[in-house]
Amino acid sequence: MSKPSYDPKNIKKIHAHLHSHLPSDPALRVKALETLLVNKGMVNPSNMDKWVEAYSEDVGPKRGAQVIARAWTDPAFRAQLMSDASAAVDAMGFSGPASGHLQAVENTDSLHNVVVCTLCSCYPFALLGMAPNWYKTAAYRSRVVREPRAVLAEFGVDLPADVAVKVWDSTAELRYIVIPQRPAHTEGLSVDELAKLVTRNAMIGTDRDLKAGA
Amino acid sequence: MDGIHDLGGKLGYGAVDVNEPEQPFHNDYDGRMWAISRTARPTGIGIDWWRHVRELIARDDYLNRSYFDSWAQTEMAALVDAGICTLEELLDGCKASGDIPQALTYVEILAENARKAANFGRPVSTKPLFSVGANVVTDMQGHRGHTRLPEYARGKPGRVIKHHGGHVFPDAAARGDEVAGHLYTVAFCARDLWGADANTLDEVMLELWEDYLAPA
Numbered sequence: 001m002s003k004p005s006y007d008p009k010n011i012k013k014i015h016a017h018l019h020s021h022l023p024s025d026p027a028l029r030v031k032a033l034e035t036l037l038v039n040k041g042m043v044n045p046s047n048m049d050k051w052v053e054a055y056s057e058d059v060g061p062k063r064g065a066q067v068i069a070r071a072w073t074d075p076a077f078r079a080q081l082m083s084d085a086s087a088a089v090d091a092m093g094f095s096g097p098a099s100g101h102l103q104a105v106e107n108t109d110s111l112h113n114v115v116v117c118t119l120c121s122c123y124p125f126a127l128l129g130m131a132p133n134w135y136k137t138a139a140y141r142s143r144v145v146r147e148p149r150a151v152l153a154e155f156g157v158d159l160p161a162d163v164a165v166k167v168w169d170s171t172a173e174l175r176y177i178v179i180p181q182r183p184a185h186t187e188g189l190s191v192d193e194l195a196k197l198v199t200r201n202a203m204i205g206t207d208r209d210l211k212a213g214a
Numbered sequence: 215m216d217g218i219h220d221l222g223g224k225l226g227y228g229a230v231d232v233n234e235p236e237q238p239f240h241n242d243y244d245g246r247m248w249a250i251s252r253t254a255r256p257t258g259i260g261i262d263w264w265r266h267v268r269e270l271i272a273r274d275d276y277l278n279r280s281y282f283d284s285w286a287q288t289e290m291a292a293l294v295d296a297g298i299c300t301l302e303e304l305l306d307g308c309k310a311s312g313d314i315p316q317a318l319t320y321v322e323i324l325a326e327n328a329r330k331a332a333n334f335g336r337p338v339s340t341k342p343l344f345s346v347g348a349n350v351v352t353d354m355q356g357h358r359g360h361t362r363l364p365e366y367a368r369g370k371p372g373r374v375i376k377h378h379g380g381h382v383f384p385d386a387a388a389r390g391d392e393v394a395g396h397l398y399t400v401a402f403c404a405r406d407l408w409g410a411d412a413n414t415l416d417e418v419m420l421e422l423w424e425d426y427l428a429p430a
Contacts, residue, residue, distance in 0.1 A: 002297040004263050006390045008359065011270045014291045014301070019275060021305050022290075026283035030243040030250075032307070033286050036299055037254055041312020048249035050323040055248060056238050059327060086331065093328065097252075100331040101378075118222030118364050120265055121281065126331065130238040130248065136281040138227040145366065145418050146223040146408055155232050164415035165404075169222065171362040172381060172397055172421030173334040200236060 060129030063094045064177060065198035067127060069191045071104075072182040082106065085177065089127060096126025098175045105168065106179040107208065112163055113178045114152065114205030116144045117170040124175040128203060135204065145169055155206040178205045183212040215359055218276045219269040223366035223408070247282040250289065252327075255315060259292045262387035266360035267292045336394035338380030342424070344398060348374045349430035352400075352422065360388030363426040366407060367418075371430050372400040375419070383423055396424040 005011075022029050037043040067089055071078040081088040085102035089095060102124060105113040117123065118141045123131040134140050144151045148165045152158075159165065168176045180202040186194060201207035221227070239245040268288040269276075276284065293299050299308070318326070344350060354369035362384050380394035387393075400422050404412035 002258065004259055004292065004296045004390065006263060006388070007295075008266070008270055010295055011267050011291055014294050015271055015275075015287065017301050018287055018290055018304075019272060021301070022287075026280055026286065027241065027243040029283060029290075030247050030286045032304060033290055034246055034250060035307060036293075036304055037250060038314060039308050039310045039312075040299060041310075041314050042255045042257075043250060043253055044314045044317055046317045047253045047315065047323065048246060050318065050320050051249035051252045051327075052239070052245035053320065054323055054327055055245070058324060060238060090331070095329075095331040096327045097330040097332075100333050101335075116222075118366075119219055119362060120268065126327070130244075132234055132236065133240060133281065134230050134232065134234055137230065138221050138224075138277055139230045142221040142224040142227045143230070146225075147411075148416065149413065151230060154230055161413060162415070164417070165413065166416070167404075167418045169364070169418060169420045171364065172378075172384075172423075173332075174378070174399075174421050206232075 055129055059096060059126065061127075061200035061203065062195070063129075064124075064127040064200070064203045065195040066191070067092065067094065067177070068179055068198045068203065069194035071179055072194055073191055078179075081179070094126060098122065098124050098173075099126035101172075101174045102127070103174050103176050104179050105166065105176055107181050109181075110163055111166065112152075112157075112159055112205065112208060113166050113168065113176075114144060114148055115168045115170065115176040115178065116141060118142070118145055119171060122170040122175060124177055127177055128200060132200070152206065152208075155201065157206065157208045159208070177203050180208065180210055183210045185212045215269060215361060216356070216365060217269045218273045220365050222364045241280070241282070243286075244282045247285050251285065252330075253315075257293065257296060257298055259296060260387055262360055262382070262384040263390070264288060264292055265384075266388040267295070269360065334382045335378070336380045336382055336392075338394040338396060340396070342377055342396045344374045344377070344396075344424070344427065344429070346374055346377060350374060350400060350427040351430045353426045353428070357385050359385060361385050363422060364420070367402060367420055367422075370402055370406055372402045372406075374398045375401045378421070381423070383425065385423075385425070397421055398424070398427070400427070
């Protein structure tokens with residue numbers, strides 16, 4: 001097998017060549033890469049189609065919402081989720097990319113949690129699917145560690161000054177999922193009905209007060 | 215490395231687009247690139263070196279090109295660097311030279327997805343230097359190559375809130391050496407990072423390797 005050079009100078013040179021010579025349209029650039037990999041025998045395009053389907057249909061924030069709804073209704077599961085989230089989601093059949101070192105953090109009346117990756121854009125794909133674009137932008141990555149309350153306000157979350165904010169910057173292979181608070185007046189709802197109330201943003205931490213009748 | 219990717223706390227990047235429609239892929243090429251990253255045969259290119267290759271993208275391209283476009287450029291640069299293809303092949307195409315992997319069913323793809331929960335924990339022979347509750351101070355200078363200590367958290371006092379045992383040390387892995395180091399979650403008071411503007415109750419938590427930390 002070929003080996004990387006591990007030489008940043010070599011990479012900078014290659015990036016400069018790619019910058020000068022590749023078409024500027026990203027669709028054409030990705031197509032060129034796909035064609036090359038198919039010709040080299042490294043990917044099967046029909047498998048690629050199915051990966052796109054998987055992350056459009058089955059693997060997405062609906063999985064995370066199932067986990068949260070179960071945590072709201074099943075104290076033993078919630079305790080396992082807090083102590084070993086990787087095992088808890090594996091038991092639900094939701095293992096996958098970035099679920100190997102999963103941590104759950106819970107909101108309370110006096111605490112709000114929000115997740116970011118300032119250095120790249122690490123995200124718990126297996127539970128939340130594809131990351132929103134905003135999560136990957138310079139605006140979110142730069143600001144949410146420094147002025148989380150201002151960013152949350154842009155998302156419509158106005159936190160009183162006496163509610164603490166914990167920002168989790170995913171600098172290693174640990175990935176975070178926020179357990180939002182269960183909305184009031186939802187006592188009679190089933191797990192599936194509760195799951196429908198859980199928003200993707202609430203599991204990232206850019207949403208807080210979930211509504212009983214979403 | 216003090217690169218453009220190290221964005222935490224930097225000013226001037228504007229508002230967050232909170233009205234973005236919620237959908238898995240915003241362009242067809244987002245999905246194609248994601249799928250390439252999931253299903254390509256192993257190349258020997260590790261995650262830490264791959265991240266470093268992405269960090270080395272020129273400043274304007276890093277900031278202005280879309281996320282999956284930058285994945286494509288990272289993948290291409292890493293493949294050329296490792297000798298798996300040439301620049302000319304990327305630009306002009308190449309003849310089919312290998313059998314493509316076997317087609318899988320949708321159910322098999324979902325099963326493959328479930329197997330992608332990688333374990334980055336590794337045995338480490340030294341005892342941990344810090345226990346939960348220990349006060350620490352982070353390295354002032356940072357590391358020159360790939361590193362996971364962001365600039366905003368350098369030379370700062372923090373408190374260990376969790377020990378995770380040994381994990382692959384990215385600074386070494388990005389140079390091709392797999393070494394394990396003790397990994398901790400360290401809590402920083404927002405005021406120690408950002409000054410008096412920050413709410414006294416707020417904290418920022420990072421996962422940091424022992425190599426980045428000294429006793430306070």
